[in-house]
Amino acid sequence: KNIPPTLRDVVSYGRATHGEKIFLVHEDERVSFEAFHRAVAAFAAELAKQGVVKGDRIALVMRNLPEWPVAFYAGLSLGAILTPLNAWWTGPELEYGLTDSGSKILIVDAERLQRVSEHLPNCPDLKKVYVSREDDEVAHPYISKIEDVIGDPNSWKDLPDAPLPTVPIGPDDDATIFYTSGTTGKPKGALATQRNINSNIGAAMAAAQRPFLRRGEMPPAPDPDAPQRSTLLSVPFFHATGCFAVLNPVLFGGAKICLMRRWEPEAAMQMIEREKVTQVGGVPTIAWQLLEHPARSKYDLSSIEAVAYGGAPSAPELVKRIKEAWPKSSAGNGWGMTETSATASSNSAEDYEAYPDSAGPAVPVTDLKIMTIEGDRELPIGEVGELWCKGPQVVKLYWNKPEATAQTFVDGWVKTGDLARLNEEGFLFIIDRAKDMLIRGGENIYCIEVENVLYDHPAVMDAAVVGIPHKTLGEEPGAVVTLKPGAEATEQELRAFVADRIAAFKVPIRIEFWHETLPRNANGKIMKNELKKVFTGE
Template sequence: DLERIFVSRYDDDLPQTNVERLENILGAVNDWDKLPELAMPGVDIAPDDDCTILYTSGTTGRPKGALGTHRNMLSNIFASAAAAARSFVRRGEVPPQVDPLEAPQRTALLSVPFFHATGCFAVMNPTLFSGGKLVLMRKWDPEIAMQLIEREKVNSAGGVPTIAWQLIEHPARSKYDLSSLEMVSYGGAPSAPELVRKIVESFPKSQPGNGWGMTETSATCTSHVGEDYELRPDSCGPAAPVCDLKIVGFNGETLPPGEVGELWARGPNIVKGYWNKPEATAETFVDGWVKTGDLARLDEEGFCYIIDRAKDMLIRGGENIYCIEVENVLYEHPAVMDAALVGIPHKTLGEEPAAVVHLKPGVHTTEAELRSFVAGKLAAFKVPVKIVFWPETLPRNANGKILKRDLKKIFVDEPNA
């Protein structure tokens, strides 16, 4: 059990006796820069000692505390460096030797929270390790972000796909000098192939980047940048050099390239398990592998393609419908900014697909037009039977993942066929 818990910016009554306010020890948060510089205490820390407890997003169930080690946390530094080097190697070039003490300081805009694996592990750690500068946003706002990019000459930005979309589609984008951007990257949620083309078109000097990971993989497990991403816009990239991926069938067999099954991952980034949840740990972590709950396939070169969350897949009259496939088609429509597909109950078919979309500023379309657009690209059983227009960006949790459980409530009162 934890002996002591420190909380910061906690306004409510403390819940238990071993919880203490950090401000009682260090003073007010905004005064921390005035604290005297002292040497760190001498504490022996081993690579596999417990280090962090980050909670899963809870979009498909109650959040669980993923118990990570120092090795887990630092794996992102090497994954980040390897991804950058791979782009040169794939082009047949030698990666440049950069002296961080001589090179210009690189600047990253951090617009996702530190309690999320992306913000803490995938962005903060590699940036600080390389001597970079972090520009922090307490709350995401696309126009404030563009102001910061211009003022601080930010080189890399992103976080989750919706952040990239909002930068691209914002009506005030032309007012700001965003030419310093060299990388617009994201993870944490599925992204549409259309987003890659938009980034290349909107930020000609910037490379698009994508990756896949989860709290249980301490963020980065795959990465996808540059030309590889442009040529495979529906992939999340190959595994990091020290990670392994495999696709497992319903009977526990390892599937060959091209076949869809559950994605399993292993490597030095896989957390120990779930805090105080031995049954959930035993169910999810098997012989060093984590069962991700994502449906995916691998191609012959090892590039991973996420098909859907296993729990998000719809079954309509015995036919499988992968939400990401339909959402990606909706994203291709020039009027759509944000989209999500959910299942709604049907008395004979079991469930049917329904969509919620948010339109780009100043653009109009109709439900019939969107349904016709999807029907022109996908089989009839995958076409949403109902499309609802949402007046703002779809509801998300703090990690940027769409709250599909909330969206399903929109259709509760809709009559079944």
């Protein structure tokens, strides 16, 4: 009952509760909760002038600039469906997002406008483009500069104090279309409601409890007198994690979000020192990059209280390493997917130390169950099968994809495509993606299990296990590995290390060394299709 029903209410709540505190930091720009509210109101008024009405789609293609959340909440305040597209997409991919969503308005930064401009004539629904950080003159009436409407972030505090729109919006109204990462195929647009997104506020409050809340328990309201926290955002706003698990709960809870031009570990450490960052959040890779960085001791990182991540598998070893580096901090691992509007389970602090290979119990008012792959029967505790999830965060449907919707969403449950098991206490153990398992002559091999053994080797920085096609066995495991700076290990040594720890049939028959960081998508997930080519010679 403490959670606002819509995202527009979160903007009002943030201003009423946190007012002049700083909400967004980007380079030398600092935006208070008050100034943010003013910018959202001003930009919403502009969108209303353009004829934006409830249900219209607005596409947002930008790196993590302060304008991103302004555009996001301004459109949402009018009841529009905000459709953030992946800012790393190419021109043709952006065209897919714009036409698939039927967006009427595009809000974009100058860099991306260049990338997408030749595709705009192919987007018949598009009526208007707003560009930020454009140095050149814009002569086209169809394109306007965001700065001409609301000014620079540092001047948002001087905008008039105007009210937010009053179009009726309720918790079950459509709010966003976020595209899945495309790890297993073409990205699908997941349509989330206001309630789906705001449920993460409760999940974040629950995760902050010590000891962790168990099923059915509700968290108390945050303490308004507690010192302000500071979050370093290392993941993009255009994925559910950055937007639903960080941005919106922070606007509610009153921390400060530090934005980076792009992720770079040393720049991150400078930011942590400068802004006294307390929470570091994102994907597991970023935690590793900070831990392994040779310049780490040059910076004062003692402000860190929590390192939390999710969205991709993490080695159990990581918890221990975080505790060693920052003894006062707690580590956290959450499981979720675009279809669950970010967080559906969360493991933190003592619980995570006790179960470092678990993504924790379900967040409040959420159910998890393990089903057979065929989906005909629930499996008993401890058995591995497909994870299904039901709760206030499960999205309504895939936009424009009735078949995929019917296959994935069944009676309020989402079939996740992840293989997992649950223990007696309800802790979730993600084994692998159903598609990231290989079968060697009838024996199942979970790639993650083999990867985790490789991570235990002191020289290994990063590891990915993939299937190598084999005539009679079907597939055999192969591994691609990067070593820590200055570390050495041979293929033979690594194979022997793995063979000492897991069954012989799981030991990679070949290990290739990769000399750059492994190819990952924006959400930190290794693009295994790329790596398979190492073995198939494609």
